Amino acid sequence: MKKLLSLFMFLIAITSSYQIQAAEDDKPFAEEKIVLQISDSDPFKQTLVLNVASNIIKAYGQDKVDVEIVAFGPGLRLMFKDNVNSGRIQGLTSSGVKFAACGNTIAGVTKKLGHAPEMNSNAVTVTAGVVRIIELQNQGFKLIKP
Amino acid sequence: MNYKNKLLIKAIGASLLTCASAAQSANWLMLQGTEPAGAAERAKVWGFVQAQYQYDNSDPNAGGGYNPPKLIGPNLDDQSQFNVNRARIGVRGTGMPIDSNVNYFILAELGNNGITYGDDGKHLTDASVTLNHIPGARVRMGLFKTPGAEEGLQAIHVFDYINFTTVTNQLLLERFPSSSCEGGSPSTGPCTQSSDVNNSATATPDADMNQFSRSVGAFRDVGIQVFDTFKSGSWENSYAIMYGNGNGLNYGDNDDNKDLYLYLSTENVYGGKGGRREGLKMFAWHQDGTRTNAVDRTKEQDRTRSGLGFKYLQRPFRISAEYMQGKGMIFQGQHRPQHLFNDLEAAGYYAEAGWYIPDTNWELDLRYDSYTRDENFKQPPTSPATPSAPGDESTFDTITAGAQYHFNKKTRMNVEYAMRDAKSDTKAIDNNVKGINDRFAIQVTHIF
Numbered sequence: 001m002k003k004l005l006s007l008f009m010f011l012i013a014i015t016s017s018y019q020i021q022a023a024e025d026d027k028p029f030a031e032e033k034i035v036l037q038i039s040d041s042d043p044f045k046q047t048l049v050l051n052v053a054s055n056i057i058k059a060y061g062q063d064k065v066d067v068e069i070v071a072f073g074p075g076l077r078l079m080f081k082d083n084v085n086s087g088r089i090q091g092l093t094s095s096g097v098k099f100a101a102c103g104n105t106i107a108g109v110t111k112k113l114g115h116a117p118e119m120n121s122n123a124v125t126v127t128a129g130v131v132r133i134i135e136l137q138n139q140g141f142k143l144i145k146p
Numbered sequence: 147m148n149y150k151n152k153l154l155i156k157a158i159g160a161s162l163l164t165c166a167s168a169a170q171s172a173n174w175l176m177l178q179g180t181e182p183a184g185a186a187e188r189a190k191v192w193g194f195v196q197a198q199y200q201y202d203n204s205d206p207n208a209g210g211g212y213n214p215p216k217l218i219g220p221n222l223d224d225q226s227q228f229n230v231n232r233a234r235i236g237v238r239g240t241g242m243p244i245d246s247n248v249n250y251f252i253l254a255e256l257g258n259n260g261i262t263y264g265d266d267g268k269h270l271t272d273a274s275v276t277l278n279h280i281p282g283a284r285v286r287m288g289l290f291k292t293p294g295a296e297e298g299l300q301a302i303h304v305f306d307y308i309n310f311t312t313v314t315n316q317l318l319l320e321r322f323p324s325s326s327c328e329g330g331s332p333s334t335g336p337c338t339q340s341s342d343v344n345n346s347a348t349a350t351p352d353a354d355m356n357q358f359s360r361s362v363g364a365f366r367d368v369g370i371q372v373f374d375t376f377k378s379g380s381w382e383n384s385y386a387i388m389y390g391n392g393n394g395l396n397y398g399d400n401d402d403n404k405d406l407y408l409y410l411s412t413e414n415v416y417g418g419k420g421g422r423r424e425g426l427k428m429f430a431w432h433q434d435g436t437r438t439n440a441v442d443r444t445k446e447q448d449r450t451r452s453g454l455g456f457k458y459l460q461r462p463f464r465i466s467a468e469y470m471q472g473k474g475m476i477f478q479g480q481h482r483p484q485h486l487f488n489d490l491e492a493a494g495y496y497a498e499a500g501w502y503i504p505d506t507n508w509e510l511d512l513r514y515d516s517y518t519r520d521e522n523f524k525q526p527p528t529s530p531a532t533p534s535a536p537g538d539e540s541t542f543d544t545i546t547a548g549a550q551y552h553f554n555k556k557t558r559m560n561v562e563y564a565m566r567d568a569k570s571d572t573k574a575i576d577n578n579v580k581g582i583n584d585r586f587a588i589q590v591t592h593i594f
Contacts (some may be wrong), residue, residue, distance in 0.1 A: 043185035043187060044187050046184075077244060082246055113244060126591075
């Protein structure tokens with residue numbers, strides 16, 4: 001009986017651990033992890049970073065790669081609600097690409113505009129874009145700056 | 147290098163190759179009046195150069211003289227000419243990139259054409275600011291192209307031909323009376339009919355038939371425009387209402403009359419971006435204004451223009467057609483800078499088609515255009531010996547066969563051969579236009 005109880009508790013612990021892991025990593029079968037940086041004001045770079053994300057997904061397969069685009073500085077415009085590329089962002093989100101917007105940059109833009117910029121609903125605001133990149137690199141993500 | 151890294155490099159490489167420019171997919175109103183939201187540059191420098199050669203094979207009149215349609219513009223001196231007809235450089239974007247609600251557009255012409263001829267060889271053609279704060283009602287102010295006929299509204303550097311159709315050239319490309327005799331002065335009194343410079347047909351090579359000292363209107367005006375585009379599935383519906391000086395490229399107004407411009411279009415978009423986007427567009431427009439009489443400034447003359455048309459483009463085919471009509475300020479010739487306008491009617495149309503030869507860089511074009519000036523006007527005969535008095539109809543028909551070779555997306559060469567025919571019920575005019583013959587032109591365009 002005691003052995004059975006121990007086995008039961010052991011199974012619960014394993015299951016709980018797996019659930020936490022899955023919550024933190026929604027792409028458990030990803031063989032490659034890529035973080036893409038957009039910090040440039042050049043509109044060409046906006047198209048380029050989205051193309052890179054799209055081609056990575058095509059090359060590896062949606063479930064085999066984890067891609068996150070982090071925007072900060074002048075590159076934050078990519079994640080404005082009215083950005084001309086919002087349709088592509090929606091499409092990439094559907095393919096599993098994540099978008100992170102720098103909170104520090106948003107604060108700076110808010111100060112300049114006099115109001116907060118409307119952000120793309122697919123973009124998650126992080127404290128600092130560059131810190132998010134460091135965190136992701138620590139989790140095994142490779143940094144690419146197209 | 148492992149397989150994963152190779153995949154990654156391939157993905158990035160493919161992105162570099164497929165990365166398109168940030169030009170937004172929109173119609174001329176949007177392409178010229180707005181910038182892509184969230185993706186505009188602070189100051190994007192751009193422009194284009196067009197260099198050309200034209201040869202006119204027309205015959206002189208009985209006296210050995212040539213009139214403007216037989217000479218190469220804008221100089222109208224001779225029948226052949228190399229020319230840098232357009233050299234434009236401009237800046238556009240948004241001064242504060244984080245605010246997509248405001249954008250600007252500036253463009254200057256340094257080439258030799260109707261805009262710059264007689265005006266020191268340079269002229270600002272566009273200078274506008276667009277405010278995008280109100281949903282459905284963007285506001286553009288300044289100097290810019292007026293909403294109207296496709297041939298005038300479209301960006302000239304993607305125009306599929308070298309020369310405008312006669313109807314667009316004579317009916318829509320507005321000329322403004324030369325300042326040398328514009329209404330005289332309080333001390334000298336108004337100009338008179340006899341003071342008009344009315345050059346008769348002159349021998350080459352120094353015919354000097356362009357008597358204008360002011361820029362053509364270039365399908366532009368200074369004013370305010372409210373406009374926007376609404377998407378519904380694959381369709382884009384656009385409108386524009388503009389209120390302007392009615393004084394072309396001149397910054398200020400020369401009278402207290404203003405012009406009203408109305409424009410509607412609907413387009414089924416098939417794909418692509420920018421000026422060569424594929425789709426089927428239908429449009430209609432109307433312009434209404436009043437001009438001060440060039441000779442007697444106490445008199446005014448209404449000027450109305452309207453038209454409709456369509457453009458279909460889905461490679462390898464392109465078909466478009468427009469019909470235009472107008473009343474008042476009907477242009478009578480480049481050699482009469484004061485008395486060239488009358489209060490009659492005129493109408494014309496064109497139909498054209500293009501074929502992009504598959505798997506090549508070549509494109510073939512064919513256009514027919516017709517224009518009738520001083521339409522339906524018959525002056526009473528002054529005597530049995532002169533049954534046709536000045537003011538009767540003149541017609542101009544042209545068939546243009548052309549080819550374009552696209553060296554790349556920014557560089558192309560146009561070659562065209564125009565077969566022209568003109569006649570007039572007025573004997574004096576007919577004597578001058580009946581020798582109008584074919585014209586050959588070649589032009590290279592490079593956009594940067």
